[in-house]
Amino acid sequence: MIFILTGAGISQESGIPTFRDAGGLWEGENVEDVATPRGFARNPDRVLDFYNARRRNLLDPAVAPNAAHQALARLEAAVAARGGEVLLVTQNVDNLHERAGSKNLLHMHGEMLKARCQLCGEVMRWEGDLTRQSVCPSCAGPGRLRPHIVWFEEMPLYMPEIEQALNRCRLFVSVGTSGNVYPAAGFVSLARRAGADTLELNLERSLGASRFRDGRYGKASAIVPAWVDEVLGGQ
Ligand code: APR
Numbered sequence: 001m002i003f004i005l006t007g008a009g010i011s012q013e014s015g016i017p018t019f020r021d022a023g024g025l026w027e028g029e030n031v032e033d034v035a036t037p038r039g040f041a042r043n044p045d046r047v048l049d050f051y052n053a054r055r056r057n058l059l060d061p062a063v064a065p066n067a068a069h070q071a072l073a074r075l076e077a078a079v080a081a082r083g084g085e086v087l088l089v090t091q092n093v094d095n096l097h098e099r100a101g102s103k104n105l106l107h108m109h110g111e112m113l114k115a116r117c118q119l120c121g122e123v124m125r126w127e128g129d130l131t132r133q134s135v136c137p138s139c140a141g142p143g144r145l146r147p148h149i150v151w152f153e154e155m156p157l158y159m160p161e162i163e164q165a166l167n168r169c170r171l172f173v174s175v176g177t178s179g180n181v182y183p184a185a186g187f188v189s190l191a192r193r194a195g196a197d198t199l200e201l202n203l204e205r206s207l208g209a210s211r212f213r214d215g216r217y218g219k220a221s222a223i224v225p226a227w228v229d230e231v232l233g234g235q
Pocket residue numbers: 006007008009010012013018019020021024091092109175176177178179180181201202203204206218219220221
């Protein structure tokens with residue numbers, strides 16, 4: 001099984017800002033205020049507005065999957081056709097992997113186009129702005145909807161499935177992530193311990209670069225399709 005981890009770098013060329021590059025989302029924002037449960041409790045409108053702006057950016061017709069997203073979807077289909085498996089675990093909350101055709105996909109940090117009701121726990125598709133007046137369509141509870149996003153200090157989603165997959169993957173590939181945030185930044189070490197080969201595809205060496213056996217550097221829209229072509233034997 002091939003385990004692929006993606007981060008914001010794979011969506012950068014699609015027009016979605018990364019977090020820690022120049023001009024990134026955390027520049028000029030206080031993470032504490034907009035991406036933590038405490039920040040949401042302290043000033044829900046500030047947090048809801050931050051995610052409303054990011055949701056609108058994602059729904060901009062100009063934002064679409066790029067060649068890197070498409071190459072990963074092609075890899076999954078071609079490997080499945082040979083009876084193999086590609087699992088794509090993304091830290092990204094955009095829907096570009098789905099739109100490119102990836103199916104075996106886990107969003108470990110949640111999804112921008114979903115909301116979660118804090119009263120009944122329902123997770124639902126939500127494309128409009130989310131406000132404190134938004135009503136849960138499931139329990140009709142008023143003003144208790146939040147973005148279905150994993151904030152700092154919250155547990156990422158699907159960790160049991162992810163750890164199980166890391167133990168059985170033969171190849172671990174990381175694409176477009178800086179290696180700043182755990183547990184994702186530690187996945188390469190778990191995969192190595194399980195005997196997997198490891199490859200980093202990124203614009204520049206990440207914080208975890210030395211843990212990978214191999215690394216290729218450049219824009220994702222160029223280096224990811226080139227790598228997929230190599231894996232598929234140029235098919
Ligand atoms: N092609 C390839 N890599 C790129 C490109 C590109 N066009 N542009 C940027 N990168 C790389 C950067 O070099 C950097 O290493 O993508 C990485 C982006 O790093 P971050 O901005 O830190 O994003 P990410 O690693 O996904 O952040 C992880 O942190 O804030 C939390 O929950 C948030 O999921 C996010 C997590």
